[in-house]
Amino acid sequence: MTRGPLDLVRARPEPPFEFSFDGEQLTALPGQTVAAALWQSGRLAWRRTRVGDRPRGAFCGMGACYDCLVELDGVPNVRACLAPVRPGTRVRTQRGDGHDELR
């Protein structure tokens, strides 16, 4: 088995839990952000841009670039790199401005 970040810092995390991403059940570790949990599942993109409909995900990783905006439990434009993921959180790919409910 390859040595990973958890081994490096000798992490013994609390038990993992499930959350959903576009309807699919994924696993996260307690304390991770939405972006970290998605990276861990191998997903790098969770937004489609307003103008070009292109895929985007985390970029700056510290809340400055807003590229990682995502829909979280029905609320759009949440920074995935800051928001913690919790058991049962419903994460959906954000399309455009994310405000389809206002259209």
Place this chain on the structure above:
Amino acid sequence: MVVIGAGMIGAACADALALRGLQVAVLDRGPVAGGTTGAGEGNLLVSDKGPGPELELAVESLRLWRELADDLGAHALEYEPKGGLVVARDPRAFAELQASARLQRTAGVTAAEVPADALGELEPHLARELAGGVHYPQDAQVQPALAVAALLRRARGTGRVRLLAGTTVTGLAEGRVETDTHGPLHCAAVVNAAGTWGGEVAALAGATLPVLPRRGFILVTEPLPPLVRHKVYAADYVADVASGSADLQSSAVVEGTAAGPVLIGASRERVGFDRSLSVPVLARLAAQAAELFPVLSDVRAMRAYRGFRPYLPDHLPAIGPDPERPWLVQACGHEGAGIGLAPATARLVAQLLDGEKPFMDPAPFGPGRFGKEQS
């Protein structure tokens, strides 16, 4: 000709003069659209003006804006004839608004009364508990920086206009403009379109023009689907007990943009925003917008920007030659209405410089109205 100021007024003047065959140099100490122009919403409004010389200027100006949009392409200016909707919160304010609209109609303004139950058709997200409104189809919108760029591009295309950005005027005398980076420029006349700095420019020639800056803010929301179709603001009937007079006080103008964000800004500073402090002013803009469009309450203000409006003590612009220095033509002090009033201001300036009969009586805008220095 030398035009001092590469904002909206300066660009419109340069364009108007060049189209008449005159050679023009446009100077600005900063970049194009770097002052009030770049910090404005691009309101082209008749709705917020009562009958009088400013409304007369505005009606002609909005007609000229439509021509410009035809000639230069609406897209190049982001010209949107979206119309304005002024709403009233209570029957008394509505009555006052209707009375005001009647007066405006006599001055050439199209103003259609909208009963409370029809407001939703014009603006589906508008608050429900309003008393009624007036629709002003002439109100429109341009993107000010694009409009400046488009006008300057056309003007320079005549081959008669030189743009000298980043050039500060250091001295003004008849026939001669001293600059820091291009030496002296020789000219028959100077147009002072320096906006907020118009007073300083006038002073270089020994003239007095009491232009003062007045701060304003605009809030910009996160990108949204089209929610707000018109330029929407509220008119409230405010009785001033002390003076026994009554006036209409207007709230922040709320409007959507093609790019998505909603802009929230003040149309005219009749409500004394100028002295107010930043957070309270932003709070007030936000409150007014959320009151008109409750859906905005959960929406985030993504950014804010500020600008300084150039105003004169009587809130009318100065347009025309200085009484003692006929070679110095003032064209500044338009406060929050400079974008809207620019084409007509430029027309007036060009007519006065060309010796042509002006399309309206310029006397109310005469720079001499502020009298001599009091010292």
Place this chain on the structure above:
Amino acid sequence: MTNSADAAGDHESYDLAVVGAGPAGLAAAASAAEHGVRVALLDGAPQPGGQFYRQPAAELRAERPQALHHHWSAFQHLLARLDAVRERVTLLSDHHVWSVTGGSGAFAVHALTGPDQRQARSLTARQVLFATGAHERQLPFPGWTLPGVVGAGGAQAMLKAGLVLPGRRVLVAGSGPLLLAVAASLTAAGATVPLVAEAAGYLGYARGARVLAANAGKLVEGAQHGATLLRHGVRLRPRTAVVAAHGTDRVEAVTLARLDAAWRPLSGTQWRVPCDAVAVGHGLVPQLELPLEFGCHTRRLPDGSAALVVDAAQRTTVPGVWAAGESTGVGGVQLAITEGELAGLAVAGQNTAPRSLLRRRSRQRAFADLMAARHAPGSGWTQWLDDATEVCRCEEVTARQVRDAVAELGAADQRTVKLLTRAGMGWCQARMCGPAVARLCGAPNADRHDDGAPTRPLSTPVPLGLLAECDTNAPSSEGAPR
């Protein structure tokens, strides 16, 4: 220190508000509180430490977080000092400050807190200290918006806090000393780093030999990164840049090229390297929106970015407003701690700072200036842009649009380009595209607000409903006229 998420109402009042709980903010809060000052320490992150000492969340129960850090003991020491004065320090984690207003002994700090920053919290303080840190400078290249292309600092932050990697094969590129640290962390955490592409050369260090000798610790640190990289077989290529990233829905490969001294790609030197992530960054830029709103004066750093002007006691040019750390010039963790220490003492009225601290600060600043000069972006990088490269990630504005605004509409500064193209008008408020746009329009300086770079009256987005409720009686400022 008191960890206060929900204490007190609207009228909390402190002697000092420290904005930012990174190394500088922690040191400032500790040294001020040790001399009797009552401090509110605000930070957007859930835990103190800033970007440098970002820690794994407590629930991840990392026994050895120091495996991802240098100078970890200094951090533990700062936390212990704060704990010893906890009755005078209120730590407000998860507080995103969106505005600081006021002046002359009465400042109001407005913050957002709670999930997705939807709750308002304001406090007042007699003095304010900005320890707001820095964010990464990004320069665009074709394909840089593909998922999997991430900031080098971003990859580091995600690893430190969430213990995750963006991919298995992560190419590291850009410029600056951070790249080595990032590559070392990534490899230690199990990633393969096929290459570290550093756009600058390394010869320039020789010119600063005296400064280097005085900062031996920095050399040791560099050597440690170097040793880690060597052990994992990672190659460092100076004068090399990623000039394109390839892929459809995520990055699959990059094209690298050799650069000349001005960062112009040399023709015929391109080669392709497969990877599933790219960690890229070109140094750090001080984060100044809050102090700039006060009209604090700035100075130009050797790499063209702006930093706050401070005096020997870390006072900014505005009375009652102090600054420490990267906001006064990017210089790394040790300089940040030194400056925080000095600022805290001065705020507490300790007018005679220990000479050793002052000497350390000048030595560390000299090193910082050397690094900034060495890694300042060369002017030639714009040659690797193609017309379709998105310069502004938020508004999706291309290099072509920016160049047209410059060539055809006469834009000569960042603000005018923004007005004409929307570059910089989006969510990030030009934090990502600012330096690139400034360069493309030939503006003299990348980051100075008075050179046409945007100011940001709101340093983080605020729900209109919350903004509407802002106390109109709170002290406010007219700000600097401009």
